Amino acid sequence: MRSFEVIDSHVLVIGSGGAGVRAAIEASFSGDTVMVSKTIAGKGGCTTMAEGGYNAVLRETDSCEDHFLDTLKGGAYLNDRELARILVNDAPGRIADLLCWGAVFDVTGECEVAQRPFGGQRFPRTCYAGDRTGHEMMMTLLDRLASTDVEVFNEIAIIDLLKDGDSVAGAVGLDEKGEIVIFRSDATVLATGGGSRIYDISTNSSSGTGDGFALGYRAGAELIDMEQVQFHPTGAVYPYDARGRLVTEAVRGEGGLLKNIEGERFMERYDPERMELSTRDVVARSIATEILEGRGTKNGGVYLDVTHLPRHQVETRLPVMLEQFLKFGVDIRDEPMEVAPTAHHIMGGLRISSGGETSVPGLYACGEVTGGVHGANRLGGNALADTQVFGRRAGESAGKARKRSISLDEGQIDLQERRLAAFYAGEVNPATVARSLQTAMWEGAGIFRTGSELEKTLEMINHLSTLNLKAANRCNLIECCTVQNMLTTASLVVRGAILRKESRGAHVRKDVTQAWDASNSPYRHTFLSLCDEGIETGVWE
Amino acid sequence: MREMTVKVFRFDPETDEKPHFQTYLVRVNDGARVLHALHCIKEDHDPSLSYRYCCASGQCGSCAVKVNGEPVLACMEEATDGMVIEPLDLPIKRDLVVDMEPYLDQIATLVPAEECPLPTQDVVEQIKPLRSCIECLACVSVCPALKVIDFSGPTAMRESLRLALDPRDTGDRVAEAVEDGLFTCTSCQACWKVCPKDIQIPGKAIERLRALANEKGLTLPRHQTVEKLVRETGRSVDRTQETFLEQVPEVLEPYGEVKGTVGFFVGCMYNNRLPRTALDAMEVLRRNGIRVIIPREQVCCGSPLIRTGQIDYLNTLKRRNIDAFVFRGIDTVMTMCAGCGSTLKNDYDCPFRVMDINEVLTKVGIEPPARLELKATYHDPCHLMRGQGIRTQPRELISQVVDLVEMPAICCGSGGGVRSGVPEEAAALAEDRRIEIEKTGADIVISSCPFCEYHIMEHTDKPVKNITTVLLEGYREKDRRKKEKEC
The missing domain is CATH 3.90.700.10 (Succinate dehydrogenase/fumarate reductase flavoprotein, catalytic domain)
Known part of the structure; x- marks a missing residue:
């Protein structure tokens, strides 16, 4: 093995959107924290593109119970009850943090945070900064981050999580020049956002390629409800090349x-x-x-x-x-x-505890890469709240992780080197594979689904996964890894969709007739991991 | 689908000695953006092409590049056949990717107070336009000041004002801004004109910060001297000779048929320092049928005070000037100083129409002058080109009398109080102008602003002339030739 740059920290945060930065800020109170961004922090991810708003109960005439019930009803009762409860309870506190750190939200004449109505909510509880709410949050979070000791590594893509025995102990990164950088940490937080770029028509930024789902899955984490993909009703249709661009619900x-x-x-x-x-x-x-x-x-x-x-x-x-x-x-x-409609948000993701712990020791997750909070359909305005509520919780838990001595698994790094070397010998342009995948997903795993089309789509994904991706130069290595992540994410979505033989929330199976509505469905979460997959049964109280 | 040719800047510092351009034939859909053309190159022609992008919807500021010389967001600008795509004028990492981080790091961050009172609705409304910045650095890439002197740059100034206005912040942002180069901005407006979010940084941020600096007693001593002079004399510069107003009657009748009447706002520089130039302009106007009314009681427009944040006396000046023209029932006021024109148009609420002399002359259509055997280059005054959007009219006039060779339109360094306040910066920018002038091989430099003319004159050995002076020379040559023929 060659010698690599090794960066040690107590907490490693992967991702620099709303959840990642919030987690890094919180973790920094407990020890050395490193944040790795695939882009320039603040520019990538979807938080900065989020337009409409942030749901929080701020008025006496509103209540957290109502917000909870709206969230559950909107989520077709598939939400993890505890996580949804935490979301609504913590959301007001987290927006207070942002306001304290300088966020410029719209206010009323009485100097209270202004709120507007959003879909599926009985109270106008969506706080906003015009229609650039996420951007305002991101700017504020970066200000706060600058006041901490968090070390930020920009334009490095994480290509694999490092394992030390059964636990995650850091990550392998690839910088813009194609050099490997090793991050070694007591606790690792995945805050990589969503992956709706696996669809032909999507609102996501270039970084919405499902990297975190794939990294987590490969490291042994369990993912739930991956079939639940939100198609935002209003995406632009013209010009063709910019199709899918978000037209905010605020409209x-x-x-x-x-x-x-x-x-x-x-x-x-x-x-x-x-x-x-x-x-x-x-x-x-x-x-x-x-x-x-x-x-x-x-x-x-x-x-x-x-x-x-x-x-x-x-x-x-x-x-x-x-x-x-x-x-x-x-x-x-x-x-x-x-x-x-345009593919927007993946409700499913890594299964987490209330503190953002995943099923793998040492690995934490927050934001869109997690599952459970939003059930089968997310309410507009709940995602920005999610980034802050669970970003803080995951950062806090990760910060509390015990310090340990970590031995680098040279075999694992060797494997990554061989993976990269193989790209130089590949034959297929990764962009071509991505395009085929996106078309297949849009056609076979879109808004309306059937078992047979899903099976066909899975076959296509499996076929695409066998192709040898080609890196034209060192700068293309990241793209090859990204396309592999997209393929894994797509496979998880389709397998989840095959497992869930009912229509619920965003997931519609036209080939299934069912005798129940969402609130008394006999099914709970679908789950997928390296060693097991299935669907949980039982009616929720 | 349609095909187009795209020329792209390529440079890999690890293998290339110097940058080169490569041309591609791409097929894109109707309405495609520059970014989609880049995607097409990368996917179908050359996977090694490097460029940055993220949101693809104008919200993250990752993808700013120069297209045909102008900074734009690749994701929002429509792709056109034959376009040339280059990186921003910032340190290049690879192809179209520039090093943004050093500049982003210069932007100050909020340091919250223990108690954080929410800003009021009024303050939020003031801050919101400043917050829409996506930090694409287009402004930084075109700012002439930060290329020659320590200056944190336009967008850093924008955020400094935001922090100064925000009750939650505890920093002394105004003093910091002064440290970071608040007074180095020449108010050339280049930053604002390329801003994809249309944030008017010079007028709405820098001048406001300078006004706050003034309240704190941080105005530069030389700027204070100017303000004192304006209060005492109504003029922002000393008189060194008989002034223009002392040399002309209140009404100048044209030589022939009257085609129009304008009131003339002369401005401090043409009145006190360059009266000869203004007299030349009067001759050109008279020859072209324009009656000129010149109210004597007019004073400084206030521009030197606005640009330097000393606005206490401004309303007095405005009232005196407006009254001077309104009293005479004038409906069109003509300026020939770019600074005065921009101020009257943008900072005043005038009850009359304001036109620059280039607009007046092109509108009436001038008598053709004789062609002079000269090669000239034209320096675009910032307050004319960007402040008033006047770019074609001067060229239309110039090309009737001499051969015009273009040079890039960059600030000469005389504006924004920089010539008096930060002379070393003004000199450095003028030196850059001198070099560009040399490159053109022109015999003379033409401009249309007394500040630019006066300043460039000091830094080049080529003659620097006002447009109207050159036109007048053309008329005199025409008369001479006519006389010669008659003899």
């Missing part, structure tokens, strides 16, 4: 109307009570149905219209949307947007 929160090509407010037929502010799974299916049945626009979308709103409201509450659409030739003050 509907501010009063935006959904209409089909005939000008009909079609939500009346799907959810007359909640209309446009129904939960995302329902709205996404409604839009998909309208388009499938021929009532979509020629670009393959439906209309999302804010032209009836005061121009000032659009300009001040939705400035990012206004700016983006103007760039693409549409003035949303005068013309409707065209939107269609």
